[in-house]
Amino acid sequence: MKSVKNIAILFLFVPLLVIVSCDDGLVEVNENPNGVESSVVDPNLLISSVMTGLATSMTTRSYSGDTGAASQFIQKDSWSNNRYDWETGTIWNKNYELLRTNKVAYERAVELGLPFHEGVTLILKSMLFGNLTDYYGDIPYSQALNGSGGLEGERPAYDTQETVYRGIIADLETASSLLGGSSYQGVIEKQDLFYGGDASKWQKLANSLALRYYMRLSEKLPAFAQGGVTSTLAKPLISEIDDELVLSYIGGIDSQSWPSSGQFGSASDFYRVKPCTTLTDKLKELEDPRIAVWFAPVAVPTKVVPAAEVPGGVDMVEEDGIRYINEESLDANDYAIYAQATYASDLQAGKKLIDTSSVYVGLPVAVSAVDPYEYNLNSEGSRGGTNSYVSRMNEVFNQKDDGGNLLKARLFSYAELSFLKAEAALRGWGSDAEGNYLEGIKASLEVWGVGDTYSDYVMNAGVAYAGTLEQVLEQKWIANMFNGDEAYMDWRRTGLPDLSAGPFAREDVMPLRFIYPDDEINNNSANNSAAAASLEETPYSSTDPNDSPYARPWIVQGVSTPW
Incomplete structure (x- = not known):
């Protein structure tokens, strides 16, 4: 039997976050599944470590890493030239590690007949694979978690980016069906660090994520996107701030504190x-x-x-x-x-x-x-x-923490959902663009503690509703502060807001993707070469091999955005 590996390191830090939508406060998880055989491990224990890994890696990227800078929320002033000289990013190894853990949890959920856990693990799988295909393009997907790729000695083949996106949406729709019941067995509420065992909130998240990914395809596959957006808008979605996918940093030690806070290492981490x-x-x-x-x-x-x-x-x-x-x-x-x-x-x-x-x-x-x-x-x-x-x-x-008020990993907000609905309405795929636009602004102001400014703010020049996609995506960009993944993907999808690469950037335009990591290039070379060959060369990628940050992955091939 295969044993669950690499869980101990992740699981030691499960207490690092609190459930923001529950009254129980600090989450205590005392059992350590290190060394437990996958055939007997409790899936409740595994999904907690996947949740924390997903949340903390996104926040680190978005606050002080590649995507925070790419979205032009922050810049580093030391040991970073901000030239967009992108390499591999920090997503590949981390996400595949979490996906392996998540797969064991999914298999145990199926074996034990636990539809709640099955649905949750499909959602986590979708988010992790979503990160990977968003940033790299074609990736190992259908064979990625099979060890040898299906045959002894073989490495996993890559699936096309289109296949991955369609698979993500299909899994989210399956998850929504699994989570539509009223009673579930085997749920340990405190192990569900996101929603405390509330299946209805998980179902709303599954549908909201499907909406996000249908909209991700709005420029590349507009007919497919329109049909998906229209059908998804009729389903239960994130409908208030309490439904948001957020986790609070509780402090105490470095791994539990806001990234680059400077409280446990060099003060320059914060200053930079x-x-x-x-x-x-x-x-x-x-x-x-x-x-x-x-x-x-x-x-x-x-x-x-x-x-x-x-x-x-x-x-x-x-x-x-x-x-x-x-x-x-x-x-x-x-x-x-x-x-x-x-x-x-x-x-x-x-x-x-x-x-x-x-x-x-x-x-x-x-x-x-x-x-x-x-x-x-x-x-x-x-x-x-x-x-x-x-x-x-x-x-x-x-700070080490702020009592769970502002220091949160913000993976999917009610504001984002509202702006998605506003964009859909502007495209003729939904309704009430103005109402959803204003609701998105209100939600963002409220979560940042300045909700009392809403009435005045929405009357300001440039904020008062003008009915343009540019305005909706500008406010969505602001609201996605500390979710650089979504802000960057919106820019790549639409070219909005109009972000300049800057005077000393590597190229005159911003990059479109991460390049594949060296280990993958060296150890899975044949499959990786085929994936790299699917990238479309641009005037800015000609000085690189075809695996270039400035080559077009499938999702921006044949479209006019972002450049």
């Missing part, structure tokens, strides 16, 4: 994550109250003033917590004041940028060919050090 100007500029333009929740005011604001107003009559000086720069010194020093429309050309002309934002100063995307720790004339100028002239993330993200 900076807000991106793409987001801060938009939030300031819209007078968006979420800016104060996510980001801290800059420690030392910069003012460019006439020489007579500079204390001491020098070109640059700090006094009373403000840095003053003589405007007459700008040209002589090749300084330029940051502006969204001109910053890239200024940098390419050799200028050094000065950001005179009085409250929130972001870090522009791909602002430097090397680490951008010197941005905004940072005199400290050391890797991993602080920069008093660029805003940090709000201090809440540097």
Whole structure:
């Protein structure tokens, strides 16, 4: 018999999250399935470790990793050049490890006649394979978890991206049927870290995920997507904030705390994550109250003033917590004041940028060919050090925990569901675009603690409903803060919002995918080569082998987006 491997490491950290929709508070899971034979293991124990792994890896990517930067929510200012020089990402090995655990849980659920667990594991399988095909394209799918691929000595073949997406949707629809009952056996509520054993919420999630993936295919297979969206909108969906797929970080040790918090390692882990100007500029333009929740005011604001107003009559000086720069010194020093429309050309002309934002100063995307720790004339100028002239993330993200209030892995929100429905209505596939658009905004404001600003906010210029897809996806992008996966996939699908790669990016456009990991290329070379050959070369991928971040996977072949 095969034994369950790699569970101990995952399972040690099961207590790291709490069920946000239940009253029980801290989840305690005391049993460790390490070494337990797969033929006798309780599937309740296995699904907990899959849930925590899925949630924490997404948050890490989205807060301080590839997808947070790609979605232009954040930028790193040290040990990261933000040039979109993507390699393999961090998804492949982690997701396949979780999928192997999840498969054992599924097989045990089928063997024991536990439809609740069978449905839950199909949903988890869909989310994990969804990540993989989203970022890589063709992947091992139907044979991926069979050990040798079905025959001794063989490696698993790759399925086409279309096959994987259709399989994901089929599994979600099966899961929805399995979870439509009123009574289930063998459910241990505290082991269900997402919904505490509530099958109705799992069914809503299955249908909502199907809606997400049908919409993922809106540009590539519009007729298929339309039919799926129309039918799915008639099913039970996430309908309130309490239905969201979120888990709270409880702190205590590093693995249980918000990523890059700096509480258990180097303080620079926290300092290095900076807000991106793409987001801060938009939030300031819209007078968006979420800016104060996510980001801290800059420690030392910069003012460019006439020489007579500079204390001491020098070109640059700090006094009373403000840095003053003589405007007459700008040209002589090749300084330029940051502006969204001109910053890239200024940098390419050799200028050094000065950001005179009085409250929130972001870090522009791909602002430097090397680490951008010197941005905004940072005199400290050391890797991993602080920069008093660029805003940090709000201090809440540097805490061990915040009582389960804001520090949550946000895998699927009610706001996202509302914006999906608004988009469907704009495409003629649903109804009430305006109502769903406003509901999405309201939900996002409420979960970030600024719900009392809703009435005023939705009257602001640029926020008041205008009936455009651009506006709906812009608000969805903002609401998906800390879910960089979905924000990036929306951009790749639609080209919205209009994200620039930045002046020092590797290419003039943003990448479209991760490249396959070296282990897969070396150990499953024949199948991997066939998958790579299915990618479509672009003007930006010609300097790479066909497995390029700038090659088009199936889902963006033959479509005009995102570039």
